[in-house]
Amino acid sequence: MLGDRFVYVAISTILAFSYYILPQKNEHYPTCPTVEIYRPLNYSENKDILDKIINDETFRNSSLYKMQQAIRINTTSFNDDLPLDVGNNLDKFQHFTKFHNFLKDEFKLVYENLQLNMVNHFGLVYIWEGSNTSMKPLLLMAHQDTSPINLKTLNQWIHEPLSGDYDGKYLYGRGSGDCKNLLIGHLEAIEELIKIGFKPRRTVILSYGFDEEISGFRNENPKFIENIYGPNSMYAIVDEGGVSLMNVGETKLAVVGTAEKGYLDLSISIEKQGGHSSIVDKRTAIGIMGQLIVEIDNNEMPTYFIDKNPTFYQYVCLAENSIDIDTKLKNDIFNSQIDQNANENVRNFINKDKYTAYAIKTSQAIDIINGGEKINALPEYVELMINSRVAVEENITIAYNKFVKDTTNIAERYNLGLNVQMAYSDEIIEVIPATEMGKLTIKPITMLEPSPITPIGDKHWEIFAGSIKHLYEELAYPDSKVVVTPGLGTGNTDTKHYWNLSDHIYRYRPGVLPSVNANSHGVNEYIEFDSHLQIIAFTFEYIQSVDALDD
Ligand SMILES: *[C@@H]1O[C@H](CO)[C@@H](O)[C@H](O)[C@H]1NC(C)=O
Ligand SMILES: *[C@@H]1O[C@H](CO)[C@@H](O)[C@H](O)[C@H]1NC(C)=O
Ligand SMILES: *[C@@H]1O[C@H](CO)[C@@H](O)[C@H](O)[C@H]1NC(C)=O
Ligand SMILES: *[C@@H]1O[C@H](CO)[C@@H](O)[C@H](O)[C@H]1NC(C)=O
Numbered sequence: 001m002l003g004d005r006f007v008y009v010a011i012s013t014i015l016a017f018s019y020y021i022l023p024q025k026n027e028h029y030p031t032c033p034t035v036e037i038y039r040p041l042n043y044s045e046n047k048d049i050l051d052k053i054i055n056d057e058t059f060r061n062s063s064l065y066k067m068q069q070a071i072r073i074n075t076t077s078f079n080d081d082l083p084l085d086v087g088n089n090l091d092k093f094q095h096f097t098k099f100h101n102f103l104k105d106e107f108k109l110v111y112e113n114l115q116l117n118m119v120n121h122f123g124l125v126y127i128w129e130g131s132n133t134s135m136k137p138l139l140l141m142a143h144q145d146t147s148p149i150n151l152k153t154l155n156q157w158i159h160e161p162l163s164g165d166y167d168g169k170y171l172y173g174r175g176s177g178d179c180k181n182l183l184i185g186h187l188e189a190i191e192e193l194i195k196i197g198f199k200p201r202r203t204v205i206l207s208y209g210f211d212e213e214i215s216g217f218r219n220e221n222p223k224f225i226e227n228i229y230g231p232n233s234m235y236a237i238v239d240e241g242g243v244s245l246m247n248v249g250e251t252k253l254a255v256v257g258t259a260e261k262g263y264l265d266l267s268i269s270i271e272k273q274g275g276h277s278s279i280v281d282k283r284t285a286i287g288i289m290g291q292l293i294v295e296i297d298n299n300e301m302p303t304y305f306i307d308k309n310p311t312f313y314q315y316v317c318l319a320e321n322s323i324d325i326d327t328k329l330k331n332d333i334f335n336s337q338i339d340q341n342a343n344e345n346v347r348n349f350i351n352k353d354k355y356t357a358y359a360i361k362t363s364q365a366i367d368i369i370n371g372g373e374k375i376n377a378l379p380e381y382v383e384l385m386i387n388s389r390v391a392v393e394e395n396i397t398i399a400y401n402k403f404v405k406d407t408t409n410i411a412e413r414y415n416l417g418l419n420v421q422m423a424y425s426d427e428i429i430e431v432i433p434a435t436e437m438g439k440l441t442i443k444p445i446t447m448l449e450p451s452p453i454t455p456i457g458d459k460h461w462e463i464f465a466g467s468i469k470h471l472y473e474e475l476a477y478p479d480s481k482v483v484v485t486p487g488l489g490t491g492n493t494d495t496k497h498y499w500n501l502s503d504h505i506y507r508y509r510p511g512v513l514p515s516v517n518a519n520s521h522g523v524n525e526y527i528e529f530d531s532h533l534q535i536i537a538f539t540f541e542y543i544q545s546v547d548a549l550d551d
């Protein structure tokens, strides 16, 4: 996953001992989109295969060997990787060819039964053609590349970053959790399906980009797929995601990412006459920028607690299922849609903790400031760069306008000119002419709207969420109880390039640990190996279940 990633709700803070009292139900009483266990029709015929995947030592060993080889091939992406078509740059990506050769050697049945398309040199699109071409294909995603190792942290790695070391329980190495486990897991599941003679009715497509960690600008896989199948042509899209399984008190939550926040980078600059610093206005350009920073920080973004946001259901599900959540909070969650105070209480509660707050509001991070040249010269140009992750309740324009308003306030307060480039416009508008005090300019740099929101409560959700329940409650941890809820990503995955292909995008990968806990992108990235086997079992079951369904 790219960027600062999915940090899902750290809800453990909401637990407290209390009595269990439910408020009166009413028509606005929100309910958890609970599902029943969903199994493929042939579950009992294939029970021994599932047992093998999850419990057999020979299978585990051979699966481990595949993962170790995958980790040991260095497929790092770097932010300064050049475009593919510049000079002999293709050579610099040859490590992907090594990775492809490994896949070809290791997954012979996949290569015999699926059609492989190389897209933009190193992108992989495998098509397992179904017998009924009027059924919408299922699209499974992962990425081949990994994030870089920070050389300064090398001494903190207990196992070499690409060692693929295994200690009997955990597998270590860059890419073990993000997300070679997913890619290899798909291929292993499909090999098992081929071995039992499964022939899909519904086409299955595997799409693996090679630059997810650097925004996926070279990823032409979605365009390739859209050219063949057209827009909105996929049954569903499944990609890596955030919280696989977490304990909140006594409750086990599996959180499926059904939306992602938007992304906005912007620049605000000030130009002011320079000169010798012995003769100076009350505030230099840097001083004014300081005031603007205070203005931005003090005008906080609004918070929301409404059902448009998948996070809402996470809290509702917890309120319904947790026996150890604080009663007052529980009541406030249930009453939040009819009672302003209750709604505000919940928002204030979530907003208290930065690990939960991000989910219910647009963030604003002032990340870069540049300005000043010389100790005895007045700064003539100062630039501020801000990164903002846009709430699903808002959009780029709403978020951006907040910064325009802050900037306008400062322009007026300090008698400055103001130039504004609106979101989605190329034109810079002079709102206030430059004054002798100087002028401010605000412009957007990068914009990505919040993602469409995957519907819940339909048959697609019933199968996806029900398959997760089936995996955990019947296969991996018999006798456990798991609540599957929708949730929100703060970071953006490669799915942003696939929005045109389906309304149903699920960001989820089975396993015991959320990727943030497994040090994705950090030192000592690792997975519990059982989690990898769960990915295989889940994929094996999910493909069969969606195959049996008519569109
Ligand atoms: C289910 O299993 C039976 C018996 O093994 C087989 O004939 C049938 O094709 C299978 N159905 C599917 C959908 O895989
Ligand atoms: C699996 O691998 C371990 C460690 O190499 C080995 O001790 C064990 O005998 C293997 N098990 C099987 C069934 O091959
Ligand atoms: C992976 O390869 C790159 C060059 O492509 C190199 O800079 C980097 O150090 C390698 N990473 C590791 C962990 O060996
Ligand atoms: C953003 O939201 C505002 C207010 O709901 C709406 O008027 C505007 O059309 C939206 N912009 C986009 C690009 O969706």
Ligand SMILES: *[C@@H]1O[C@H](CO)[C@@H](O)[C@H](O)[C@H]1NC(C)=O
Pocket: 496, 497, 498, 499, 500
């Ligand atoms: C999605 O489709 C729209 C309309 O055809 C097009 O403008 C846009 O570029 C497409 N997006 C992607 C990511 O392909």
Ligand SMILES: *[C@@H]1O[C@H](CO)[C@@H](O)[C@H](O)[C@H]1NC(C)=O
Pocket: 132, 133, 134, 135, 549, 550, 551
């Ligand atoms: C093919 O799929 C379509 C759409 O689900 C369905 O209506 C049709 O009955 C299927 N045909 C066969 C032969 O299964």
Ligand SMILES: [Zn+2]
Pocket: 001, 002, 143, 178, 179, 212, 240
């Ligand atoms: Zn990833």
